[in-house]
Amino acid sequence: MEQFQLKTAISFGSDALAALEELAGQRVMVITDDFLAKSGLLDQVLARLKGCTVEQYTDVVPDPPLVMVAQGARKLANFKPQAVVAFGGGSAMDCAKAMVEFGKKMGAPGEIKVYAVPTTAGTGSEVTSFAVLTDSEKGVKYPLVDDSLLPHQAVLDPGFLKGVPQAVTADTGMDVLTHAAEAYVAAGANVYTDALGEKAFVLAWKNLPAAFGGNQQAKAQMLLASNLAGMAFNAAGLGLSHSLAHALGGRFHIPHGRLNAMLLPHVIRFNAARREVAERYAALAKACGLTPTARGLAFAVDRLRRKLGQPDRLSQCGVDPKEVKARGDELAAAALADLCAPSNPRDATAQDIKAILRELA
Numbered sequence: 001m002e003q004f005q006l007k008t009a010i011s012f013g014s015d016a017l018a019a020l021e022e023l024a025g026q027r028v029m030v031i032t033d034d035f036l037a038k039s040g041l042l043d044q045v046l047a048r049l050k051g052c053t054v055e056q057y058t059d060v061v062p063d064p065p066l067v068m069v070a071q072g073a074r075k076l077a078n079f080k081p082q083a084v085v086a087f088g089g090g091s092a093m094d095c096a097k098a099m100v101e102f103g104k105k106m107g108a109p110g111e112i113k114v115y116a117v118p119t120t121a122g123t124g125s126e127v128t129s130f131a132v133l134t135d136s137e138k139g140v141k142y143p144l145v146d147d148s149l150l151p152h153q154a155v156l157d158p159g160f161l162k163g164v165p166q167a168v169t170a171d172t173g174m175d176v177l178t179h180a181a182e183a184y185v186a187a188g189a190n191v192y193t194d195a196l197g198e199k200a201f202v203l204a205w206k207n208l209p210a211a212f213g214g215n216q217q218a219k220a221q222m223l224l225a226s227n228l229a230g231m232a233f234n235a236a237g238l239g240l241s242h243s244l245a246h247a248l249g250g251r252f253h254i255p256h257g258r259l260n261a262m263l264l265p266h267v268i269r270f271n272a273a274r275r276e277v278a279e280r281y282a283a284l285a286k287a288c289g290l291t292p293t294a295r296g297l298a299f300a301v302d303r304l305r306r307k308l309g310q311p312d313r314l315s316q317c318g319v320d321p322k323e324v325k326a327r328g329d330e331l332a333a334a335a336l337a338d339l340c341a342p343s344n345p346r347d348a349t350a351q352d353i354k355a356i357l358r359e360l361a
């Protein structure tokens with residue numbers, strides 16, 4: 001039997017924040033990062049929390065470390081919120097989701113509604129049961145996956161994307177394409193995730209270059225693509241790009257989407273050795289008007305990455321190729337142990353992963 005389930009309510013558009021007004025008078029914890037708190041954007045969120053008792057947690061940092069999440073969870077448990085507003089990119093949303101989860105074990109109320117307001121396009125975390133945390137001591141990044149991490153409400157207001165720096169638009173946009181492409185060929189794909197994944201891929205493909213150029217309408221489309229891709233991969237699963245991006249991100253602290261942008265073409269070529277998977281990639285390429293083959297898709301992703309000024313190799317991100325080689329076994333083991341690996345459509349061995357790492361170094 002196959003199943004497809006949606007839990008999160010979604011509001012989108014220029015007045016999407018109105019969805020927060022149902023929290024009037026409640027105890028609300030707002031979780032975000034220092035930049036967003038100081039940018040003035042947070043004020044738009046706070047203005048909607050009429051009559052609420054608000055506690056702000058603004059210490060989120062990119063790739064949230066476990067230690068920080070545990071500290072935040074303690075604060076959350078002491079404050080005992082009825083709702084949490086997670087405001088920011090994937091890092092803030094994941095941190096908030098994990099803080100609620102850990103906070104409940106520390107005495108916070110069992111029922112806390114999470115309202116996720118993404119400010120990047122994006123991770124899709126506002127509609128997923130994933131929260132990616134970093135164990136800084138071990139240099140490992142790993143996803144927590146549990147239905148209880150699904151937000152109650154996603155609030156998509158494209159106005160928040162206006163000031164996103166070009167490099168962040170490129171990184172997060174390539175993350176969207178990778179979510180859509182990986183979900184489309186993943187082991188758990190079905191007709192529902194295909195519809196979401198294909199639409200997300202085509203929307204992102206058409207709009208990412210203009211969003212990178214600063215076009216606000218294209219940025220709004222990217223926010224929708226990010227959300228659709230999140231729903232697709234939440235049900236279908238991801239693949240080797242993400243398991244390797246987690247392994248490399250935990251060790252070398254390169255932005256998540258930038259790693260996926262480098263990895264995706266290698267993974268497409270690896271997975272395309274299975275004919276039925278190659279046909280799926282060809283269908284995605286065709287839907288975007290590209291040469292309808294897996295190689296055509298991989299080539300087009302390589303070309304787009306360069307157009308967005310992103311690096312081709314880890315050495316261009318300040319990583320010594322010798323270190324990648326020396327850590328080959330460790331990185332391959334981390335990638336294979338990652339929760340995104342089992343849904344990749346072709347089984348990979350440590351040797352296969354090390355071959356990709358050699359090309360990537």
Ligand SMILES: NC(=O)c1ccc[n+]([C@@H]2O[C@H](COP(=O)([O-])OP(=O)(O)OC[C@H]3O[C@@H](n4cnc5c(N)ncnc54)[C@H](O)[C@@H]3O)[C@@H](O)[C@H]2O)c1
Nearest residue numbers: 035062063089090091119120123125128130132163164256
């Ligand atoms: N939960 C999921 O389903 C999921 C999926 C993919 C990735 N992730 C995780 O999400 C994290 C990455 O999230 P991200 O790519 O959104 O980046 P991020 O949240 O780390 O943010 C990157 C930078 O952009 C800034 N920023 C965010 N919004 C901005 C805005 N509107 N204007 C200006 N600057 C802004 C932030 O302050 C930060 O400095 C990684 O840890 C990744 O592993 C989670």
Ligand SMILES: [Fe+2]
Nearest residue numbers: 123175179256
């Ligand atoms: Fe991702």
